[in-house]
Amino acid sequence: LTKTTAEDVVIMIRKHELVREHVPTNFLNDTNVWWALLQKMPLMAMIRNLGKMTSIELIKSGSEAEQMVVAKLNDQQALRKARIHPFNVLLALYTYQKGHGEKGSLSWRANSAVVAALDNAFYASFKFVEPTNKSYCLAIDVSGSMTFQSCAGSSIITPRQASAALAMVTARTEKNCEMIGFSSRLVPLNITADMKLDQVISTIERVPMGGTDCAQPMVWAKDNNKKIDVFIVYTDCETWAGRLHPAEALRQYRASSGIWDAKLIVCAMTSNGFTLADPEDPGMLDMAGFDANGPEVMKNFVDGLL
Secondary structure (H helix, E strand, O other), X not given: OOOOOXXXXXXXXXXXXXXXXXXXXXXXXXXHHHHHHHOOOOHHHHHHOHHHHHHOOOOOOOOHHHHHHHHHHOOHHHHHHHXXXXXXXXXXXXXXHHOEOOOOOOEOOOOHHHHHHHHHHXXXXXXXXXXXXXXXXXXXXXXXXXXXXXXXXXXXXXXXHHHHHHHHHHHHHOOEEEEEEEOOOEEEOOOOOOOOHHHHHHHHHOOOOOOOOOOHHHHHHHHOOOOOOEEEEEEOXXXXXXXXXXXXXXXXXXXXXXXXXXXXXXXXXXXXXXXXXXXXXXXXXXXXXXXXXXXXXXXXXXXXXX
């Protein structure tokens, strides 16, 4: 039998439109093979493989590959078609900037043009998030511990960064959204749709630190006659630090407001497990840790698909 060469693999990729998973492992360090794959590589697959293509020096300053990658990341139609959530783009950006993945020994030196294109793609992708058209109350833990650890499931990002990014998505896609920070009391967060991520993080950091009582958002909404469909609490691992249980606070809010299907999501981003939701109540969701699948899970829950 004739031994297969990298040239043979390139021909087969072009002829049969093969993808990375079709290629034998021993050819995955060949720049010609990756160049052939890159031509018709789906956007999300390209984003996942940026580190690998940079490590073998396919993507380097001034190269055709660099130009192609940057063009694809700046392609609005491609972003719309791929339906990539901004949070996933942010994770890809942070990973690429760091120069190594969460697992394995692969490392690379980030290409500055690709970093800039990923940053642009992050903000551009906001416009393609489909709104749920619900009214939201986002309660964000402002304690210093939100920067101490990484999210369980996404070690590249801290709870502070994740909550800020997700707050931005909601601010830009939902018409009815109020954001509050956990302090010694709940305080408004002046986060607007035109803010950049660093501005959002700075706004959160300026709020005085205090306790994290997950019942407070519902108590606040009831006391102030707010009409809220969905409460989301972003915290690290503190899920209940008050006398009133969040499940009971939600029930009291529903009775007071007349919004009987009001929902509560508690995202404990560094927790490996906790129990807060009433198992008999389909309107409550506990999330232990947070990864790239988180936004879709939350949207499906809000839309009643879970």
